[in-house]
Amino acid sequence: MGSGKSTVGKLLASRLSLSFVDLDERIVAKQGKSIPQIFEQDGEAAFRAMESQTLEEALQAQDSIVATGGGAILSEHNRELMQQAGQVIWLDASPTELASRISGDGNRPLLNGADPLFKMITLATQRNPLYAEAADLRIDTGSMNTKEAVDTIADFLSV
Numbered sequence: 122m123g124s125g126k127s128t129v130g131k132l133l134a135s136r137l138s139l140s141f142v143d144l145d146e147r148i149v150a151k152q153g154k155s156i157p158q159i160f161e162q163d164g165e166a167a168f169r170a171m172e173s174q175t176l177e178e179a180l181q182a183q184d185s186i187v188a189t190g191g192g193a194i195l196s197e198h199n200r201e202l203m204q205q206a207g208q209v210i211w212l213d214a215s216p217t218e219l220a221s222r223i224s225g226d227g228n229r230p231l232l233n234g235a236d237p238l239f240k241m242i243t244l245a246t247q248r249n250p251l252y253a254e255a256a257d258l259r260i261d262t263g264s265m266n267t268k269e270a271v272d273t274i275a276d277f278l279s280v
Contacts, residue, residue, distance in 0.1 A: 122190075122191040122219060122223055122241070122244065123214070123218075123219040123220075123222035123223040123241075124191070124212040124213060124214055124219060124262050125212050125214075125262045125267065125270065126143075126188040126189070126191075126212055127143050127145075127146075127188050128267055129212060129260075129262070129267060129270050129271055129274070130143065130186045130187075130188035131143075132267060132268075132271045133186050133271050133274055133275060134185070134186040136271060136275055137186070137275060137278070139184050139185050139186050140182060140184065140185040140186070141185065141186050141187075141188070142179040142182070142185055142186070142187045142188070143188045144172060144175050144176060144179060144187065144188065144189050144190055144193065145188075145190050147175050147178075147179065148168070148171050148172060148175050151171075151175070152171065156168065159171070169192065169195070169196065172189075172190055172192070172193050172196075172199070173193075173196055173198060173199055176189060176193060176199055176202055176203075177202060180202055180203070180206040187203075187206075189203070191244070191248065192248070194248055194251045194252055194255060195247075195248065195251065200251065200254070200255045203255060204255060208257045208258065208277070208278060209255050209256050209257050209258075210256065210257065210258050210259075210260060210274055210277075211252040211253070211255075211256035211258070211259045211260065212260050212262050212270070213249075213252070213259055213260065213261055213262065213263075214261060214262045214263030215263050216238060216241035216242045216244075216245050217238060217241075218262075218263040219241045219263075220237035220238040220240075220241045223237060223241075257277075258273075258274065258277050260273055260274060
């Protein structure tokens with residue numbers, strides 16, 4: 122959440138002449154409601170099921186960059202799908218940096234009523250070992266700008 126997946130993904134896809142898929146945008150389009158509405162009306166478990174189904178569909182396409190939501194990594198099935206489909210890139214930043222980026226963003230249902238920094242630390246503790254296990258490359262988006270991140274990933278993918 123807040124690591125730059127959508128921004129970096131779009132720029133990387135453009136640079137490599139690939140299509141770009143943002144899972145959260147696809148889910149919103151398919152469901153006809155925002156992610157906060159999905160969480161409120163259907164619950165997080167239903168959202169995670171939608172996320173897994175949408176990921177499976179998105180990975181059917183060849184030659185694409187797929188930006189998952191930050192929680193997609195929680196599912197072992199999703200991790201396996203991503204690893205089988207291609208290179209998995211982990212865009213990371215410190216919890217302090219991420220909390221700063223997403224502070225005040227009302228489109229983040231996991232932050233409802235939560236202290237953003239505390240929530241980001243909690244999520245990092247839970248998710249980072251899974252990201253580390255699944256990722257072929259980790260990019261610290263807190264220490265480089267968007268262009269540097271895209272360049273680094275493009276160089277990695279061209280090897």
